Amino acid sequence: MAQFDHFNLLGPIYDLVFGRSKNKQIVKLTDVDTDQVVLDVGGGTGRIAVLFKGLTSKVFIADAAIKMIRQAQNKGVQTVNATSEELPFRTGSIDRIVMVDALHHVENQQKTLDEMWRLLAEGGKIVIEEPNIHNWFVKLIAIGEKLLLMRSHFLPPKKIVDMCQFDRKAQVDLVFGKGIVWIVISRE
Numbered sequence: 194m195a196q197f198d199h200f201n202l203l204g205p206i207y208d209l210v211f212g213r214s215k216n217k218q219i220v221k222l223t224d225v226d227t228d229q230v231v232l233d234v235g236g237g238t239g240r241i242a243v244l245f246k247g248l249t250s251k252v253f254i255a256d257a258a259i260k261m262i263r264q265a266q267n268k269g270v271q272t273v274n275a276t277s278e279e280l281p282f283r284t285g286s287i288d289r290i291v292m293v294d295a296l297h298h299v300e301n302q303q304k305t306l307d308e309m310w311r312l313l314a315e316g317g318k319i320v321i322e323e324p325n326i327h328n329w330f331v332k333l334i335a336i337g338e339k340l341l342l343m344r345s346h347f348l349p350p351k352k353i354v355d356m357c358q359f360d361r362k363a364q365v366d367l368v369f370g371k372g373i374v375w376i377v378i379s380r381e
Contacts, residue, residue: 229288230289232255233291236254239262285312288317293321293322296353321353321376323347324374366379
């Protein structure tokens with residue numbers, strides 16, 4: 194049975210409901226240079242990608258919800274309609290990859306992480322921002338998403354770190370915020 198597509202339904206009104214992002218921490222942790230390529234996986238309407246537009250001209254969004262990426266295109270962001278498990282980019286071609294509030298929504302979290310690692314260039318960095326399931330408010334959000342029949346699967350930060358042990362070239366760090374955790378994966 195097909196699941197209800199929440200993100201295509203929300204696409205046209207997503208920014209009105211959730212507002213513009215002022216997420217300075219993700220930009221700081223990503224540490225992007227002007228000549229680097231940035232890919233926002235599950236980037237939806239471009240709320241995060243637009244934060245990088247002034248830092249580099251090479252910003253892309255990959256998202257499976259066509260109505261979400263249409264909103265990103267209206268913001269001048271280059272988009273690709275693709276799932277996070279099968280991204281249409283060359284191996285080692287992306288310098289910085291971000292994924293904000295999306296890992297818990299993907300169908301196959303391990304395959305998504307493996308795919309982002311495949312794309313990451315030498316010296317590159319992946320920054321994943323996820324709600325910290327150990328926070329009581331995030332637990333309520335998780336229950337709410339289950340009631341809305343979303344396919345959400347929130348993982349504890351330690352589990353995500355364990356899933357990111359790709360090879361000896363992966364350095365994985367955690368940065369904790371209020372109800373949020375950033376998983377920073379660097380390729381040496």
